[in-house]
Amino acid sequence: MPRLAIAKSFLTGYASLEKTVRKSVDEAIDRFEHHTFAGLHLEKLHGAEDPNVRTIRIDGGRRGVVLKPESGDVYCLIAVMEHDAAIKYAKSRKFSVNQKLGVLEVRDATALAQVRPALDALAEAQPERLFAAYDDGALINLGLDAEVLPIVRLLTSDDHLAALESMLPQPQHLALTGLASGMTPEEVWEEICQLLPDSTPPQAVDTSDLVTAMERSPGDVAFISGPDDLKQMLAHPFELWRVFLHPAQRRLARRDSYNGPVQVTGGAGTGKTVTALHRARHLAERGAPVLVTTFTTTLAETLDRQLDLLIDDPEVRARVEVTNIDKLAYRTVKGAGGHNPKIAGNAEVQALWNIAIAQTAAPFSPAFLQREWEQVILAQDLTGREAYLGCVRRGRGKQLSPAQREKAWAAIARFLALLSETGARTHMQIAADAARILSADAAPRYRHIIVDESQDLYPAQWRILRAAVAAGPDDLFIVGDPHQRIYDHRVSLKSLGINVTGRSHKLKLSYRTTAEILNWAVRLLGVEPVAGLDDAQDSLAGYRSSLHGRRPVVQAFTDRDTELDALVEQVRSWLDAEVEPHAIGIATRFVSGVGKIEQAFAAAGIGTASLAASGSAQECVRVGTMHRMKGLEFRCVAVTGADAEALPAAGALTDKDEDPTAHDHDLQRERCLFFVACTRARDALYVSYTGVPSPFLPHRAV
Numbered sequence: 085m086p087r088l089a090i091a092k093s094f095l096t097g098y099a100s101l102e103k104t105v106r107k108s109v110d111e112a113i114d115r116f117e118h119h120t121f122a123g124l125h126l127e128k129l130h131g132a133e134d135p136n137v138r139t140i141r142i143d144g145g146r147r148g149v150v151l152k153p154e155s156g157d158v159y160c161l162i163a164v165m166e167h168d169a170a171i172k173y174a175k176s177r178k179f180s181v182n183q184k185l186g187v188l189e190v191r192d193a194t195a196l197a198q199v200r201p202a203l204d205a206l207a208e209a210q211p212e213r214l215f216a217a218y219d220d221g222a223l224i225n226l227g228l229d230a231e232v233l234p235i236v237r238l239l240t241s242d243d244h245l246a247a248l249e250s251m252l253p254q255p256q257h258l259a260l261t262g263l264a265s266g267m268t269p270e271e272v273w274e275e276i277c278q279l280l281p282d283s284t285p286p287q288a289v290d291t292s293d294l295v296t297a298m299e300r301s302p303g304d305v306a307f308i309s310g311p312d313d314l315k316q317m318l319a320h321p322f323e324l325w326r327v328f329l330h331p332a333q334r335r336l337a338r339r340d341s342y343n344g345p346v347q348v349t350g351g352a353g354t355g356k357t358v359t360a361l362h363r364a365r366h367l368a369e370r371g372a373p374v375l376v377t378t379f380t381t382t383l384a385e386t387l388d389r390q391l392d393l394l395i396d397d398p399e400v401r402a403r404v405e406v407t408n409i410d411k412l413a414y415r416t417v418k419g420a421g422g423h424n425p426k427i428a429g430n431a432e433v434q435a436l437w438n439i440a441i442a443q444t445a446a447p448f449s450p451a452f453l454q455r456e457w458e459q460v461i462l463a464q465d466l467t468g469r470e471a472y473l474g475c476v477r478r479g480r481g482k483q484l485s486p487a488q489r490e491k492a493w494a495a496i497a498r499f500l501a502l503l504s505e506t507g508a509r510t511h512m513q514i515a516a517d518a519a520r521i522l523s524a525d526a527a528p529r530y531r532h533i534i535v536d537e538s539q540d541l542y543p544a545q546w547r548i549l550r551a552a553v554a555a556g557p558d559d560l561f562i563v564g565d566p567h568q569r570i571y572d573h574r575v576s577l578k579s580l581g582i583n584v585t586g587r588s589h590k591l592k593l594s595y596r597t598t599a600e601i602l603n604w605a606v607r608l609l610g611v612e613p614v615a616g617l618d619d620a621q622d623s624l625a626g627y628r629s630s631l632h633g634r635r636p637v638v639q640a641f642t643d644r645d646t647e648l649d650a651l652v653e654q655v656r657s658w659l660d661a662e663v664e665p666h667a668i669g670i671a672t673r674f675v676s677g678v679g680k681i682e683q684a685f686a687a688a689g690i691g692t693a694s695l696a697a698s699g700s701a702q703e704c705v706r707v708g709t710m711h712r713m714k715g716l717e718f719r720c721v722a723v724t725g726a727d728a729e730a731l732p733a734a735g736a737l738t739d740k741d742e743d744p745t746a747h748d749h750d751l752q753r754e755r756c757l758f759f760v761a762c763t764r765a766r767d768a769l770y771v772s773y774t775g776v777p778s779p780f781l782p783h784r785a786v
């Protein structure tokens with residue numbers, strides 16, 4: 085019985101077609117499914133690099149490219165293109181089996197042959213070779229094959245290697261890039277083994293067996309299990325993440341069971357959320373209810389929609405509940421007390437701190453005391469003076485003498501009394517209340533919890549989660565990126581009863597951002613190491629993208645009005661290039677700046693909507709603060725007002741004299757905020773400032 089498979093590249097091409105053309109493709113695929121395959125007219129190509137590549141007619145103007153290995157009875161749809169482009173593509177591509185990993189590879193054999201004379205000439209002029217330190221045996225052991233080796237021997241620089249990226253088989257290019265970046269062959273081997281579904285290389289590889297290679301490459305090829313499977317895939321061609329998980333994502337999401345809490349980190353756009361969603365499905369398919377939680381309502385709504393797309397079976401879908409962590413806290417507190425807790429606003433809280441400080445003559449600023457309360461007292465759930473005076477003030481830089489602690493406690497206790505008189509509670513207090521309520525439950529309420537955007541959860545919220553789920557296998561699946569921490573919480577999961585030791589994993593390949601944007605944006609983070617949730621330092625080593633596009637554009641202006649005018653023009657040019665308005669995101673540091681941007685666009689006749697707006701405002705470009713960019717994604721992003729005055733924002737920094745450590749943390753957080761905003765961009769990034777540029781901006785071009 086013949087089998088049908090679909091390559092990721094096919095779905096990408098299908099997604100870019102107009103609806104009417106897609107119908108012709110559907111009909112062609114239908115012929116695959118319902119007729120005997122033998123009846124299909126698969127055209128062989130004269131002069132093709134690979135005899136297994138054929139084409140089929142889609143409609144008058146288009147053809148599909150099909151890989152039909154000699155044995156195995158599999159038809160794999162590789163691409164759909166305009167007639168001439170399809171023929172050119174089909175003739176130039178050659179499919180093979182990586183001789184060490186056994187995965188499917190494809191190379192542009194024609195382009196490699198064409199580039200060869202230029203490489204010969206360059207090599208002649210430059211005697212030093214990029215891979216001179218490695219003998220053939222070492223390269224062969226990393227999967228390099230006999231056709232690629234002579235080309236590798238000609239390479240003289242990283243740039244030449246980069247230029248060959250789209251021509252070389254991807255696993256081989258990855259191995260070479262690893263070596264060129266200074267990794268040892270052993271490290272490279274470990275890295276490329278990540279391309280395998282179970283990260284273990286096969287004992288022996290049959291390089292003629294393309295079908296087994298396809299089966300080992302689920303990140304690139306999906307076998308169709310039946311008409312429903314195919315229908316779902318074609319109904320959501322933009323949602324490649326539904327079907328084609330990177331092997332590293334797949335291993336994490338589909339693993340049978342973990343012995344306890346798991347942590348998945350990785351740079352922006354590496355598919356942490358996608359992995360979390362697949363894990364939710366996997367656990368729900370096993371029959372147990374799953375809670376998926378994240379930081380804000382907007383992000384929770386997005387996760388809900390994505391789960392609707394991912395999970396076809398309504399029974400399985402019904403087992404996955406999505407809610408943001410604040411809502412979970414409120415619901416818990418309301419459930420226990422029977423009424424909605426009243427929330428204290430920021431202005432009210434500020435005023436109460438001022439009164440408490442005045443009444444107790446405390447020698448501290450409101451910001452210092454608020455941090456002391458949130459990060460020491462609420463974080464450790466300290467309930468009285470004695471506990472505070474004797475506690476370890478984890479993560480706080482400034483030392484306090486016993487007398488100073490007494491003074492801080494007096495002011496905080498006064499603040500709490502004043503707050504209590506208002507009958508209102510802060511978000512953090514409600515979280516602490518909820519954690520206490522849940523801890524007192526006879527049995528935990530959930531069996532599995534999945535946490536997205538975990539880097540910004542604060543300790544009381546972690547205590548909620550710890551208390552809400554029974555400790556044991558598959559209790560918590562935690563995804564986040566410490567480099568995107570934009571709120572003021574330093575957390576040690578271990579101290580909160582969540583031990584991820586030995587179960588911490590990292591994703592490295594960005595699916596969102598181009599290499600050009602990613603490399604530029606990483607420099608915004610500076611060189612200071614970033615603390616992870618597992619008491620270790622987190623690094624972005626190996627964080628990369630195989631997508632390419634234009635470099636970010638940075639524009640300087642002498643006055644704000646001109647900067648705004650230029651922003652409008654930039655957005656207009658994106659709109660003229662047919663970027664959908666809702667796929668354009670504009671961010672700035674302050675709420676006041678958002679209003680000005682909205683006015684400028686209103687005057688230009690371009691509609692705007694908030695960054696959090698749902699899919700309904702399709703005709704509006706999205707505008708908001710950089711904080712609101714968290715977790716979102718746009719084709720084009722503009723970050724304006726990136727001046728020294730705004731980034732870092734003076735009001736967001738603790739006075740260095742009062743607490744140097746807190747000051748440094750605040751600075752790093754401002755960097756992260758800038759990084760988060762910029763890494764929301766898929767295709768294009770535009771950054772502008774007036775006057776003195778932010779010191780975070782890279783000085784040199786990438």
Ligand SMILES: Nc1ncnc2c1ncn2[C@@H]1O[C@H](COP(=O)(O)OP(=O)(O)OP(=O)(O)O)[C@@H](O)[C@H]1O
Pocket residue numbers: 324325328329330333350351352353354355356357358359565568594595596714715716717763
């Ligand atoms: N395996 C995949 N195939 C295709 N696209 C993918 C894959 N994994 C992720 N993506 C896409 O990459 C983008 C980023 O994915 P996702 O939001 O899961 O990343 P993230 O690591 O959670 O990002 P961030 O930390 O910046 O919020 C999304 O558009 C997603 O659909």
